[in-house]
Amino acid sequence: xxxxxxxxxxxxxxxxxxxxxxxxxxxxxxxxxxxxxxxxxxxxxxxxxxxxxxxxxxxxxxxxxxxxxxxxxxxxxxxxxxxxxxxxxxxxxxxxxxxxxxxxxxxxxxxxxxxxxxxxxxxxxxxxxxxxxxxxxxxxxxxxxxxxxxxxxxxxxxxxxxxxxxxxxxxxxxxxxxxxxxxxxxxxxxxxxxxxxxxxxxxxxxxxxxxxxxxxxxxxxxxxxxxxxxxxxxxxxxxxxxxxxxxxxxx
Ligand SMILES: NC(=O)c1ccc[n+]([C@@H]2O[C@H](COP(=O)([O-])OP(=O)(O)OC[C@H]3O[C@@H](n4cnc5c(N)ncnc54)[C@H](OP(=O)(O)O)[C@@H]3O)[C@@H](O)[C@H]2O)c1
Numbered sequence: 653x654x655x656x657x658x659x660x661x662x663x664x665x666x667x668x669x670x671x672x673x674x675x676x677x678x679x680x681x682x683x684x685x686x687x688x689x690x691x692x693x694x695x696x697x698x699x700x701x702x703x704x705x706x707x708x709x710x711x712x713x714x715x716x717x718x719x720x721x722x723x724x725x726x727x728x729x730x731x732x733x734x735x736x737x738x739x740x741x742x743x744x745x746x747x748x749x750x751x752x753x754x755x756x757x758x759x760x761x762x763x764x765x766x767x768x769x770x771x772x773x774x775x776x777x778x779x780x781x782x783x784x785x786x787x788x789x790x791x792x793x794x795x796x797x798x799x800x801x802x803x804x805x806x807x808x809x810x811x812x813x814x815x816x817x818x819x820x821x822x823x824x825x826x827x828x829x830x831x832x833x834x835x836x837x838x839x840x841x842x843x844x845x846x847x848x849x850x851x852x853x854x855x856x857x858x859x860x861x862x863x864x865x866x867x868x869x870x871x872x873x874x875x876x877x878x879x880x881x882x883x884x885x886x887x888x889x890x891x892x893x894x895x896x897x898x899x900x901x902x903x
Contacts, residue, residue, distance in 0.1 A: 657735030659686035661836035665856035671697035760804035776822035844900035
């Protein structure tokens with residue numbers, strides 16, 4: 653399997669979920685040390701083979717070239733795109749930094765969508781495969797303090813759904829995962845309360861279970877699915893006020 657974001661907390665937990673006899677794991681991320689550690693943990697947990705690849709998804713063309721190389725060598729049956737950058741507007745700033753908005757767009761949407769597209773075509777030719785894209789419940793809400801994060805994940809969500817419909821007749825499954833809060837170091841860096849936060853291990857187990865069932869969309873924990881409906885039906889002026897009120901102090 654291919655796992656991007658394997659050096660992260662959710663990614664590490666996902667890698668261990670897949671580490672069993674017969675499994676070959678291609679672990680992608682940037683931090684080479686953390687990738688080696690997680691590869692060693694996967695081998696100790698029983699994975700038959702691991703490979704690590706340290707690369708920056710900000711370079712989409714290089715990432716596509718790496719995918720073509722790795723999938724050509726050992727065709728992937730499952731790919732989980734768990735990489736992602738979270739960011740919110742800096743305290744005192746009116747809007748997010750333009751450079752960071754561009755970076756989030758590429759890392760959270762452009763590169764995973766491009767990689768999933770390339771892989772979907774290759775899996776369709778083999779008439780078998782499963783692509784799992786880790787989005788966010790933030791995709792359902794126009795968060796004024798995290799415009800680029802919410803938008804990049806919204807783009808990914810729409811992409812996942814469109815790709816799923818596109819390739820399903822060719823034997824390729826696509827699952828979108830929209831987590832609420834996951835209690836990771838990255839999430840803890842973002843100020844503000846994190847209601848209903850779940851651990852990376854719990855999130856990983858739920859994701860793997862949903863993927864095994866071939867679910868089109870997993871929202872976890874479930875109250876975030878309810879919030880999505882509420883966001884849709886609220887009158888706009890009220891929704892705008894509520895979303896503004898959600899901004900962490902000083903943002
Ligand atoms: N934590 C939450 O509350 C939460 C909620 C909803 C959705 N999610 C999503 O879940 C996923 C994992 O989140 P996490 O909390 O586990 O965060 P994390 O620990 O920071 O993991 C993020 C992963 O993405 C990789 N990554 C970031 N920028 C990259 C880049 N430019 N090129 C290549 N890889 C890059 C990181 O690699 P390096 O560390 O090696 O740089 C790391 O492996 C993300 O997609 C996130 O948006 C998280």
